[in-house]
Amino acid sequence: MADSFYIPESVNELLDLLLELKKEHLYILSGGSNLLINDQKRYAHIIYMKSVDCSFENYGNGLFYIGASVRIQKVIKEVNEAGFGGFEELIGLPALFGGVVYMNAGIGGKEHPKFNISDFVLRVKVIDKSDWKIKWIDRADCDFDYRKSVFQLDGFIILGAEVQLDEQMPEISKEIIRKRQAVIKDSQEFLKGTFGSIFAESNRNVRNLVALTHKKKGGVSFGTKNTNWFLNDGNASFEDAIYLIHKCESMHKLFRQPISREVIVWE
Known part of the structure; x- marks a missing residue:
């Protein structure tokens, strides 16, 4: 799949690699x-x-710097132990913090989101691919939208972000996490192979119709609890998944319903 696969262990090592390549x-x-x-x-x-950047810095008064390589579960743990919070419900994401910012991850649908990570971000530290220099981008310039950001246009590499959080008692944080974990277990395909939500915007009835007529393709099937998720039985291929994505898109077009992808596809 990859001729060269790199795992740089610092920002400087990443910069050297980028300048070389x-x-x-x-x-x-x-x-x-x-x-x-x-x-x-x-x-x-x-x-x-x-x-690349596993740093976590507490500047006080709810201001934190979080490196792109820190897992979201560790982020939540650290800010909660410091007496702050706000995005505990992201606890179930298999994500590094850079990916959370890149996708503007959050809870709730497009029409009525409960929160997005952009609600807490003040600025994002990046490498600008136009000149390979480290820069800060203020939240207003990140073009955050529902599961969207300027970073998806491939002009920057996220290194970390500064966030501002409100005070929150650790007991409250623990209860939010407990409730969220119960929701995940009840409403998602718990511990099954999936790449997460497929569409940022789609019509549930149209998706369900496609799932009825094309329940499975090769090793990929629609989720039984949520048809905005695909499941991998262990033998899935890219062609299986993209086939079902295209079926959903063509059916939405037929019924004149809006649809946009959340999944990022390397064609």
């Missing part, structure tokens, strides 16, 4: 970006952000 086509891999990768394609260079 800047004329090459690069793919940045984080966690939590709802990614579907073409398993029939070879990629020249993939950079995994797992270890």
Whole structure:
């Protein structure tokens, strides 16, 4: 799949690598970006952000810097122990913080979101791919929208972000997490292979109709609890998943219903 797969262990190491490969086509891999990768394609260079910036800094009064490589579960634990909170319900995401910002992850649908991570972000630390320099981008310039951000246009690499959180007693945080974990277990395909939500915007009735007529393709099937999720039986391929995505999109077009992808596809 990848001719070269890199796991830089610091920002400086990442910068050196980018300067070396800047004329090459690069793919940045984080966690939590709802990614579907073409398993029939070879990629020249993939950079995994797992270890680039694992820093967590508490500046006081609810202001934190969180590195892109910190898992969201650790972020939640650290801010809760410091007596702050706000996004505990992201506890179930298999995500690094950079991926959370990239996708503007949150809770709730497009029409009535409970919150998005952009509600807490003050500014984002990035590498600008136009000149390979480290910069800060203020929230107003991040073009955050429902599961969208300027970072999806591939002009920047997220290194971390500053967030501002409200005070919250640890007991309240624990109760929010407990309730969210119960919801996840009840409403999601718990511990089954999936890349997360497929569509940021779609019609549930149309999705359900497609699921009735095309319940499974190869190793991919629609979720039984939520047809906005696909399940992998262990033998799924990219072609299986993209086939069902295209079926949903064409059916929405037939019924003149809006649809947009949340999953990021490496064609």
